[in-house]
Amino acid sequence: MATIYDIAKKTGFSTTTVSKALNNYSDVSEKTKQKILQAVEEMGYLPNAHAQSLSTKKSWTIGVMFSESNEVGMKHPFFSAIIESFRKNAEREGYDLIFASRNLRNRDISYLEHFSYRAVDGIVVICSDPQDPQVQEMINSTIPIVVIDMNKQNCSLVFSDNIEGGKLAVNYLHSLGHTKIAHIAGDALTDAGAERIKGFKKAMNELNLPIHDGYLINGGLFSIGEGKAAMEKLLMLDDVPTAVFVAGDHMAIGAIEAIKEKGLSVPEDISIIGYDDIEMAAYITPKLTTIKQDTDMIGYQAAKLLMKQIIQKKKLITSKRIPVELIIRESCSQKK
Amino acid sequence: MATIYDIAKKTGFSTTTVSKALNNYSDVSEKTKQKILQAVEEMGYLPNAHAQSLSTKKSWTIGVMFSESNEVGMKHPFFSAIIESFRKNAEREGYDLIFASRNLRNRDISYLEHFSYRAVDGIVVICSDPQDPQVQEMINSTIPIVVIDMNKQNCSLVFSDNIEGGKLAVNYLHSLGHTKIAHIAGDALTDAGAERIKGFKKAMNELNLPIHDGYLINGGLFSIGEGKAAMEKLLMLDDVPTAVFVAGDHMAIGAIEAIKEKGLSVPEDISIIGYDDIEMAAYITPKLTTIKQDTDMIGYQAAKLLMKQIIQKKKLITSKRIPVELIIRESCSQKK
DNA sequence: CTCTTTACCGAAAGCGCTTTCGTTAATGAA
DNA sequence: TTCATTAACGAAAGCGCTTTCGGTAAAGAG
Structure with missing residues (x-):
């Protein structure tokens, strides 16, 4: 060269x-x-980028940490949609993304250490566990950071309006005549899960609807299997709900499976509304009615927030709440 | 620091x-x-990674170029599954992935230039267009490279056994009693599309089955919409096929949609078999029977091939053909 | 006791680029 | 004509690390 x-x-x-x-x-x-x-x-x-970075102390790279419990990595449709949007926006500003592992040449180091080693200009993390010590370590460091999908950390945050989303779901179900509404929740340890529960409760309360015993059930970490298991429990109740708000599309798919296996059908017997609007939602049967998270906007705002910090050379504590949208398809129907 | x-x-x-x-x-x-x-x-x-790279000429990074026609980037479920597997394997060897754009600080440079700038140790490209000049440029450079999903380039290649996959599909359909078998093909300009067509023809031939007029139809670039359009054309034929082998799961989903809209059903009226086995395949209705590509293995072999070149400091011309597997679900049934 | 090994350690150059600060020549002002 | 500006360029140090090549002291050989 x-x-x-x-x-x-x-x-x-x-x-x-x-x-x-x-x-x-x-x-x-x-x-x-x-x-x-x-x-x-x-x-x-x-x-030569390395020579340049060495002398300017700027690498034009952004580290991305991807962490979710189910070990699917970038196969996760919701997270990868966000990252894709983030990438496009960061790219426009001249940044490349680097996906780092915790393994630096077989020494087990932390993500923060890895990112320091690579001298990234900023970090974006998509993580559902607000207590993850690795994430905390990064938040407390001096590297600009933006975290997605959490809502109360001491740093820049971008997240969906999950409370509003929960309310949207419940209100829609109620508008169809449902009163026996259950919620298969995302784990309350995740901010998204907790907020959707809050939205659910709030809406039920405002509508003067009681939350029956067993109607608020923990679906765990948003997987299909867990959603199915949760739905099975609901189906064993004496008084089965006529509609259920499921905190994630994957879980909703599991729930529908459970209902079908029981010999019932969606939405005739039970209405199901999901959350996320992953690609699959529009193609399963019945087509899933759901609360759509605006992944494009989330990625865009995250990039914007990170760029801002990088330029100003100081960490900013802000949060950006992104609106959600009700997508009506076929998995909910009028209560009979 | x-x-x-x-x-x-x-x-x-x-x-x-x-x-x-x-x-x-x-x-x-x-x-x-x-x-x-x-x-x-x-x-x-x-x-400091940059200082280290500057003096050793080794960056411990691998550039990834992701290119498919539909502009979905890392949202593409099949490609992202491969990359995820690749990442895990590369990580174990100490490499980080860097996703580069063509935009280097607002100068429009090629991928190769971008990767040279970043001084990556190797490149992995997942691209369906064998003629892409950007890809050719990289293949002709001195940087170790492995390309996935093509099968006749002057470099290291990893791809599924698409001919065998096509045969598997047709033979399975035939074993169910079908003889009027159509093929919604992936564009023949892509290697994957062309090979699956080859497999289809070969199997039909070996089975002494005629390929009726209009039974081999180009479904384009593997999208849902194109699959639907192709199926609609098949449905307008005088003699509608009883089974169709679709060269991609997305297209298959589109095809099923077309069939349903026509008032027919799968598999009762028409059997459909897809290709890829994306996550969605197991959850749509009917659950999609398909040819599964082994994304884990593809990612693993690609990483292995790239590492080998990096270590030996020379480009290798090899190809690795990865076996595929028939996944029987519910979208195909015995011919009535 | 002398000579060759061996074990340890360091000086210095080099990787490719940026940036400060100084120098020179040309320009304008007076 | 003389002095202060300005325009254009370069020397050199520095970024943080690696690696070659010597050098010294201790150990072993004869």
């Missing part, structure tokens, strides 16, 4: 001048700048 | 010795090594 030195030699200028020409310094004449640019072209010169 | 110089000062040794201790050189005594390691611990020292 040609270096800055090579093109200095070729043009007869010093490396200083070459560097300046490349970085648009004002104290280099237009004429020499053109000569240099031409040599750059001819020799196919490209700067 | 503490540097190697700081810990040299603290321990009284030279930076040379510190570096050697950290890199397990043999010419540093156990005693001084321990002293240095302790200082490292106390000061929370971490090496």
Whole structure:
């Protein structure tokens, strides 16, 4: 690879001048700048990112930490949609994403250490466990950070309006005539799970609807299997609900499965409304009515918030609550 | 951040010795090594990746280029599953993944240039267009590379056994008594599409089954919409097939939609078999029978092939064909 | 007791780039 | 014509690390 030195030699200028020409310094004449640019072209010169970062202390990279309990990594449709949006926006500003592991050449180091090692300019974390010590460590560090899907951390936050989402779901169900509404909740240890429960309770309360015994059930960490198991419990109740608000689409899919296996059908016997609006939601049978999270907007705002911190060179404590939307499909129907 | 110089000062040794201790050189005594390691611990020292890369010419990063026509990026379930597997395997060897764009600080440069700039140790590309000039440029460069989902390039390749997959599908359909079998193909410009067509034809031939006019139809770039459109054309034929092998699960989902809208049902009226086995396949109605691509294995072999080239410091021209598997679910049934 | 090994350690150069600060020549002001 | 500006360029240090090549002292050989 040609270096800055090579093109200095070729043009007869010093490396200083070459560097300046490349970085648009004002104290280099237009004429020499053109000569240099031409040599750059001819020799196919490209700067070396590492040398550049070493001397400027800026790497133009953003570390992404992806953590969810089910070990699916980037296969997770909701998280990966957010990251994709984040990537597009960060890209536009000139940043590359780097996915780091905890394993630095077989020494088990923390994510923060790994990101420090790589000298990333910022970190984005998508994580559902608000207590994760790794995440806490990063939040407490000096590296700009934005965390997605949590709502009360001492840093910049981007999350969906989960309370509103819960209310939307319940109100919709109620508008269809349902009163015996259950909630298969996401684990209350996750902020998203807890907030959706809050929204559920609030809406039920405002509607003067009682929450029957056993109608608020923990569906765990949002997986299909857990959703199915939770629904099975609901089905064993003496007084089975006529509608259930499920805190995640995967869980909702599991719930529907449980209902079908029991010989009942959705929405005729039981209405189901999910949360997320993953791609699959529109294609299962019945097509899933759900609360859509705006992954594009989440990614966009996260990128924006992170850029802002990087530019201002200081961590900002802000939160951005992103609106959600009711997507009506076929899994809910009028109470008979 | 503490540097190697700081810990040299603290321990009284030279930076040379510190570096050697950290890199397990043999010419540093156990005693001084321990002293240095302790200082490292106390000061929370971490090496600087950029300085290290600059001097060793090795960055411990792998560039990933993700390209598919539908602009979904990492949301693509099949591709992201492969990348996830690749990541896990590369990680184990100490590599981080970097997702680069074509936009280097607002200058529009090629992927190859971007990866050169970042000085990645290797490149993995998942791309369906074998002619993509960007991909060709990378293949012709000196950077180790492995490309996934193509099967005749002058580099290391990993791909599914698409011919066998096509045959598996047709044979299965035939075993159910079907003879009027159509194929909604992936674009023949993609290797995967072309090979599946080959498998389809071969199997039909071996079975002495004629391919009726209009039974081989181009479904384009594997999207739901295109699959639906293709199926609609099949449904307009005078002699509608009783079974169709669809070259991708997304297209299959679209095909099923078309069939349902026509008032027919799967598999009672028409059997459908897909390709890929994306997550959704198991949850749509009817559950999709499909040819499963082994994404874990593809990612694993790709990582292995890339590591090998990196270690040997030379590009290798090999291909790894990964077996596929018939997954029987509910979208195909005995011909009535 | 002398000579060759061996074990340890360090000086210094180099990786490719940026940036401060100084220098020179050309320009304008007086 | 002389002095202060300004424009254009370069020397050199520095970013944090690795690695070659010597050098010294201790150990072993003869």
